[in-house]
Amino acid sequence: MKLIVKLIALTLLLFSLALIGALVLAVEDKPRLQGRADLTAERIAHGKQFFEQNDPRRLKAGSVKQIRLEQEDLDLAINYFANQYLGAVAGLSIDAGQAVIEGTLNLPQSPLGRFLNVKIAFKQTDKLPTIDHVMLGKLWVPGFIAEFLMESILPRIQPLVDWGVLDTMMREVKFEQQYALVTYQWQNNLPAQFSGIVFSVEDQEKITIYQQRLSELTIKNKGNLELTRLMQPLFQLAQERSQNSDAIAENRALILVLTFYVNHKALNKILPQPQLLIKPKWRKVTLNGRDDFPKHYLVSALLAAYAGTPLANAVGLFKEMEDSKSGSGFSFNDIAADHAGTRMGELAIGSELNAQKIQALMMQANESDIMPKTSDLPEYMAEAEFKRRFGGTQGAPYQKMMREIERRVAALPINQ
DSSP states (O other): OHHHHHHHHHHHHHHHHHHHHHHHHHEESSOSOOOOOOOOHHHHHHHHHHHHHTOGGGSOTTOEEEEEEEHHHHHHHHHHHIIIIISEEEEEEEETTEEEEEEEEEOOOOTTOSEEEEEEEEEOOSSSOEEEEEEETTEEEEHHHHHHHHHHHHHHHOTTSOHHHHHHHEEEEEEETTEEEEEEEOOTTHHHHHHHHHOOHHHHHHHHHHHHHHHHHHHHSOSOEEHHHHHHHHHHHHHHHGGGSOHHHHHHHHHHHHHHHHTTOOGGGTOOOGGGOOOOOOOOEEBTTBSSHHHHHHHHHHHHHHTOHHHHHHHHHHHHHHHHHHSSOBOHHHHHHHHHHHHHHHHHHHOHHHHHHHHHHHTSOOHHHHSOOOTTSOOOBOHHHHHHHHOGGGSHHHHHHHHHHHHHHHTSGGGO
């Protein structure tokens, strides 16, 4: 019996020493990467063009298609994801037959160091890439161990996603110099599978509850509706539910439902489960007497709540640049609505405390509490006029106007 106890004690000691040794090798004093993703209106335009050229929804079920993904685009996407969701910095490099993702994650201060530097090397195969090896600081992890861990972790990260379906969809990935060629077979049920990546069963239940309440409000109230008349009771419901729930998740669901409604978009576009959805009565929704402001305000809030402030700001500016070329013209009024909505969405999910604070404020907020004055801001400018008056988005007059808009947004009661 004593021998068994000694063997167990020795095993635990060796395991502890191995773990400590791994941590010493993995955690470092210096970051390998520094910098944040630079999202611009031009990058958004590039992404929109790429999607339009490769929109898989145009394909018939079973169709096979190959697309080319540039290293620059993938590097930006990976770094933005790392910035936004992990507070980390990441980068991607692609060479013939291989690809490498590197990242740096800030850690709490400790004697071992402040940074976890990660490197994941992928190698090309006849079908899909496999992990060649992983480096955690100076700790080298062989590919077969990393693959095993990934196969074990993925189903637990998001059990709603049928990874088998995705594996069937992907036919081949080839790495060339600074780009990847991806061959896939389109399947009509993929949108339903991808919706599970973003929205869990719990998320869908929350969305359904706010959709039900919104339907009741739109049936009860006739004619045009001020945005705040919908926000007040919805945020009151969010506050009540947050007593026994996650306030951030409640706010996200509320913002999503309201955004789709003011834009007259059905939720089954993203949640292909019609049995869960209750259709509201479509009404015109206004903010400061205009029906375009709620769209700008809420789309920006939605992007900030789900994808982050940099993306929300870049998308808003991209929309105005597009309008200056062929739409209603560049509008600083719209920019103000974008930034006010972005700030609300940012606060609504910033922390549990901020989420609850926003709920309390929005329950009784008037239009002047959430939207700055815009009547004196220039709008309806064609591209040539915008460049002449403001020097484009790099001009000093433009920068001055943007600072004024930010000042007005910051002064709103909900931001105090």
